[in-house]
Amino acid sequence: MIPLLLPATSEARRPFVCRVQDSADNLSDAADALIVGSDVAEYMLSGRDGVFAVGRGGTQSLAGDVLLVDPENGRAERIFRHGSRHNTLLVTERCDQLCVMCSQPPKKTHVDRFAYFEEACLLSAKDSVIGISGGEPTLYKEELFRLIERTAEVRPDVGFHILSNGQHFTADDIERLRQPAYRNMIWGIPLYAPNAPLHDEIVGKADAYARLLESFAVLMRAGARVELRTVLLSPNVASLPMLARFITRHLGFIECWSIMQLENIGFAKNRWSNLYVDHRRHFGEIAAAIDTAQMRHVPVRLFNFPRCTVPANYRDLAPASISDWKRKYAPACEGCNEREACAGFFEWHPDADIGRVTPL
Ligand code: SF4
Structure with a gap:
């Protein structure tokens, strides 16, 4: 690592x-x-x-x-890290959700490091796209917005990709989010199910689904760019095709939909057998969801899916999405023609699964 x-x-x-x-x-x-x-x-x-x-x-x-x-x-x-496309600022470890599979379980305390992060952004490489994650970054929305605005003032070439649970946008944000400072950035926001009971159960928060839909309305009116994210889980795999229909009907403004394989870390580690979906055996549901979305011109990506485990006609949707510092490959991957383009596995992925690769 x-x-x-x-x-x-x-x-x-x-x-x-x-x-x-x-x-x-x-x-x-x-x-x-x-x-x-x-x-x-x-x-x-x-x-x-x-x-x-x-x-x-x-x-x-x-x-x-x-x-x-x-x-x-x-x-x-x-x-x-110079030359890396995977630089991310962890701006807080606090969060107001408790997702069943959270890879970075939240803490109660917060250490404010925004001033250091702002200084760092101004020193970043030309045309960087900087990831921001947490915890939940928008718990410190004012500090976050200031970081984006000050960076844009001095370094308009720098972009941001910000992960958020979408629980804190309000109508008051619309005018601000329409400003030029917010053009070079995209929000990565998760939706796990096409209905409130299942989404709320997965994120561990009552009414989270309803609040999320309010935030989507705000972001849509602000003209914000949104990447929708769905982690593949045993509780939601069957509803993926229905989720795809929901997205095409109600969230057509999103820039893309990322279906993400689970990370065996954080809360998911002890719940792995209950949460992990072997996509090789369940690709039918995933394929149906992809087909529905693509038919309505919603681009789909498969994150954290090793390419040889994806049927050939969907393989181009699976990029090398896992950050370089936490990515590993099987010994057999050495001879694979698609290794450069492949996500491989998380450093902490179970070894038994890694042995099942079939070099392309
Ligand atoms: S053999 Fe390894 S590098 Fe090749 S597609 Fe499979 S996981 Fe990726």
Whole structure:
């Protein structure tokens, strides 16, 4: 797994954000820190916050990375990894839902790091698309909106992909969301069922479905871009075709519908046998849902589906969706012609399943 946290030592009195450079010729911002030495264990860097050391932790290179160095806790967080398309800011661990399969079970406490994240966004690579997740980011809607607006002011090339449970948009947001700052971003919002009882049961919150539909109306009126997300689960697999009909009738404004395979982590780990759907055996329901959506011009994607486990005529819908730092492949994948285009498996996916690949 690619390390996102590295040991660090610094005399600075407070955490600081910096961008790593390996050549003095590349220094262009006051927050740039130059690598002035290295050995097998660590890099030595020099920047406006003094000289500091960051452990290599098996990384090939840190050049271009944006780090949040935390001297008190002796660590550096790789907020943005140079060249990665999978950089995500975890803005809070609080959430007001309790989804049965949550991969990042919520915490009660919140540490506000928006100021650091804003600084990091301004240092990100040109034309980056930055992921934002939680917890539920819109619990801190004002801070989130300010982050988007300030970044857009200075770095209009930077885009955002924000995961939200869609419980907090109101009519008051419409004018703000219509502003140019919100054009270079998309909301990833989950809908798990075509009816309130099942959706509410999956997200562990009464009336969540009704509140979600209100938010969709707000986002539609604001002209927001929305990626609808549905995690495949034993409780909802049978209703996928009905969900597809619901989406085509009522949510035709969405940009795409992502049907997502389950992650064996967080709450899902102990509920795996009750929640996991082997899509190889249930592709009929998935195919019916895809066909319905595509017939009405709603684009569909299959996230976290290894390509060899998807019937050939639907395989193009399954991109390499799993973030590079948490992706693995089976030994047999070495000889597969489609490995580059394939999601592979989550690092924590059960080994027994991984052995069932059939290289293409
Ligand atoms: S053999 Fe491996 S790389 Fe090839 S499609 Fe299957 S899971 Fe993906």
